[in-house]
Amino acid sequence: MTGRKDFLCDLKLSPNADYVTYVNNSNSQIRGYGTLNNGNFSISHFAYVADLKHNLISVAQLTDSSLRMEFCKKYSYVMTEDRKECFIKSLCNKNMFPLDVNMIIGKPQHCLLSKVVPDVSWLWHRRLAHLNFRFTWVFFLRLKSETATELINFIKGIEVLIKFRVRRIRSDNGSEFVNSTIEKFLTEKGINHNIIAPYTPQQNGVVERHNRTLVEAAQSMLNYANLPLYLWAESVSTLSMQ
Structure with a gap:
């Protein structure tokens, strides 16, 4: 009572x-x-x-x-x-x-x-957290220099998985995305690289909003459970697998 x-x-x-x-x-x-x-x-x-x-x-x-x-x-x-x-x-x-x-x-x-x-x-x-998240592939990198290898492997793998070609990608103007290794691969594959203008994340709004949602939800989960922040990768990985 x-x-x-x-x-x-x-x-x-x-x-x-x-x-x-x-x-x-x-x-x-x-x-x-x-x-x-x-x-x-x-x-x-x-x-x-x-x-x-x-x-x-x-x-x-x-x-x-x-x-x-x-x-x-x-x-x-x-x-x-x-x-x-x-x-x-x-x-x-x-x-x-x-x-x-x-x-x-x-x-x-x-x-x-x-x-x-x-x-x-x-x-x-x-x-x-909330079940209205869309499924997301998340890769955790120690260095930005690992981006090219992960992106190339992901594109190759996803084309095999869904049996369709990747035709276009969009990224910011950071050097981890705009470099000779990635540009050579995209050119050989015939993939268009849409690069947003510097300092204009609103041109990539879907990704930016979803990234913020994942990060804030992961922080909330850690705070509620009184877990240390170094477990943020495990928390984000759990959220992105929904």
């Missing part, structure tokens, strides 16, 4: 719902039921009691949601039934076991919730 309406998504109010009786024999009406979501798992049919001052949850309600609850002297754990993943580890406080959990406030944006099991939807959202 919770007194915070903003903790619940898909809240359905029930004017004729039951009452909750406290130890002092006072009672409060259950105003409705919704889904409680912290990003790792969700609990459905969670009661909303308007004047409740604390959030209460029963072990049975967790286990009914296909979760496993374990206790030891200092900690409590909420995990999957097979114990392969621990969602919450909470410290005992004066013989009480409060759940150390940050709830998602408000109703989440339904970017992929409609087709995914609720208790894993936000886990996949954090892993893959």
Whole structure:
């Protein structure tokens, strides 16, 4: 139960719902039921009691949601039934076991919730961000001088894969794209090289916007997971494979 309406998504109010009786024999009406979501798992049919001052949850309600609850002297754990993943580890406080959990406030944006099991939807959202990215080939280079080799190999490979010839490429005016090695290859293949004017990235807007989207989404994933920035390549690679 919770007194915070903003903790619940898909809240359905029930004017004729039951009452909750406290130890002092006072009672409060259950105003409705919704889904409680912290990003790792969700609990459905969670009661909303308007004047409740604390959030209460029963072990049975967790286990009914296909979760496993374990206790030891200092900690409590909420995990999957097979114990392969621990969602919450909470410290005992004066013989009480409060759940150390940050709830998602408000109703989440339904970017992929409609087709995914609720208790894993936000886990996949954090892993893959939004699913409206287009598929992208990304190559990570230590030096700009590696660009020519990677580009030539990519063009050769993609022509075999899709069984069509590459007719045109577009790039900025950087020396990694405008050099004798690449120009010789493109001339031999009959590929037109469209070079944008210097300092005008708006002429290559699709690539620039998509690159920015990938970089910002990768940074968000790393920040949320508290991972070091040197893993940005793995993060970008994960995003580009959608």
